[in-house]
Amino acid sequence: MAEAAHAHGHDPSLQHHFDNPEQQFDSGKLGMWLFLATEVLLFGGLFVAYAVYRANHPEIFVYAHQFLDKRLGGINTLVLICSSLTMAWGVRAAQLGQQRLLKILLSLTILGGFIFMGIKYVEYKQKWEHGLLPGKHFTHKEGGHAAGEKAPAAAPAAVPAPSGATATQAPATTTTTGASAAPGPAARQAPEATTSTGASAAPAVTTSAAPAAATPAQAPGTLKLEPSLIKRAPAGPSGLAPTARAGAEHEAAPDKVWIFFGIYFLMTGLHAIHVLAGMTAIGWTLRKATLGAFGPTYFTPVDLVGLYWHLVDLIWIFLFPLLYLIH
Amino acid sequence: MAHHDHPPALQGHAHVGHVVSLRLLFAVWGALMVLTIVTVAVTYIPAQLLGPFTLWVALGIAGIKASLVALYFMHLRWDRPLNGIIMAISIAVVILFVGGALTDTAEYQGDMIPGYAPDMAGAQPKPAGAPAPAPSP
Numbered sequence: 001m002a003e004a005a006h007a008h009g010h011d012p013s014l015q016h017h018f019d020n021p022e023q024q025f026d027s028g029k030l031g032m033w034l035f036l037a038t039e040v041l042l043f044g045g046l047f048v049a050y051a052v053y054r055a056n057h058p059e060i061f062v063y064a065h066q067f068l069d070k071r072l073g074g075i076n077t078l079v080l081i082c083s084s085l086t087m088a089w090g091v092r093a094a095q096l097g098q099q100r101l102l103k104i105l106l107s108l109t110i111l112g113g114f115i116f117m118g119i120k121y122v123e124y125k126q127k128w129e130h131g132l133l134p135g136k137h138f139t140h141k142e143g144g145h146a147a148g149e150k151a152p153a154a155a156p157a158a159v160p161a162p163s164g165a166t167a168t169q170a171p172a173t174t175t176t177t178g179a180s181a182a183p184g185p186a187a188r189q190a191p192e193a194t195t196s197t198g199a200s201a202a203p204a205v206t207t208s209a210a211p212a213a214a215t216p217a218q219a220p221g222t223l224k225l226e227p228s229l230i231k232r233a234p235a236g237p238s239g240l241a242p243t244a245r246a247g248a249e250h251e252a253a254p255d256k257v258w259i260f261f262g263i264y265f266l267m268t269g270l271h272a273i274h275v276l277a278g279m280t281a282i283g284w285t286l287r288k289a290t291l292g293a294f295g296p297t298y299f300t301p302v303d304l305v306g307l308y309w310h311l312v313d314l315i316w317i318f319l320f321p322l323l324y325l326i327h
Numbered sequence: 328m329a330h331h332d333h334p335p336a337l338q339g340h341a342h343v344g345h346v347v348s349l350r351l352l353f354a355v356w357g358a359l360m361v362l363t364i365v366t367v368a369v370t371y372i373p374a375q376l377l378g379p380f381t382l383w384v385a386l387g388i389a390g391i392k393a394s395l396v397a398l399y400f401m402h403l404r405w406d407r408p409l410n411g412i413i414m415a416i417s418i419a420v421v422i423l424f425v426g427g428a429l430t431d432t433a434e435y436q437g438d439m440i441p442g443y444a445p446d447m448a449g450a451q452p453k454p455a456g457a458p459a460p461a462p463s464p
Contacts, residue, residue, distance in 0.1 A: 037417035044421035085356040321385035
């Protein structure tokens, strides 16, 4: 309140190139909204990626979303909404010169950010443990035994195995079955093997056709791969969207599930970076608030940081149903 | 401090911005919480009942929530119109972007000639080309 009292004279927070606090506030706010517009466009690109991949591969999204924890995602949504409330309330407190309340509310908002990131950490950790990482780090398998180790091992093993047709026949059949048994990454790791043997019904043809390319899996894990072919077929979740593909092998995990997790990690990761940035910015305003910088005529930083925080909340409001609530 | 529900409580200070009443803030917060629970609850409706509308229901609820946040928490309702216009334009551009990309995507058919799409399982003509990559150098 003491600050508000001498705000009548020469307000130290009013820059000389502004006529009055209101003009200064409006200008700052306009700049912030322009920045927020670019943020929307930044995420817009990722939403395009999401939309195009979902339109092309609905079965991947329906299959993969079951690995996301709807409950944790929902709790995180609620946490962000609560922290948005404390932020909006904090702006009000700053406007009214309620210094103590402002500090409490800003602290609560940061706390909300910490809770959000903590839950996010738990979720990411689960993905990590299940091998549900984007791109080449995706090692998840349906029914998940030895097959997980097979795919990475295949590439280096290809070098010392130029042996003849008789020797390669057994491993070659196992690679074909292994590749079709493990649709996602295996298909990617060894594209030649899978495209040639996608049908997997005619091992004789493929072994003779691919003497060199199909040798890779002479790794010790070859024998373990056989049972996974048998078990896999009925294991998939019900209601998978059928695409143009035919054949029983797609009733389990669809091809290229890693695409979903690439998008998932990009979108939630970029969002998490924004949460961290928001927490840092709120921390900065909290420090200024402890110095008593804000009052009825000067609360611009609180307001603008609040806008940023609300935008982060707003983006999560869309990310949550799009990623977690597919069905 | 409880009497500070409206700007006049500031005793004639040069006041900046609009002060949102606590009741409104909590009402918006309550609506957001309820809508979040509704979004999750909707997913328990069997997919057959909503069919292709599930996505639109989810997006519709998200849109309502986003509007609440933007209008009340972000003060757009009382702001200068320009701020809202900037936001609306950016969202419109994103919608245009997504819509354009999707219309384009829809123009590509997975298997115009059955069996010839590169990653189709059971693609017959492939085996012949398959061994080529390994001995190619």
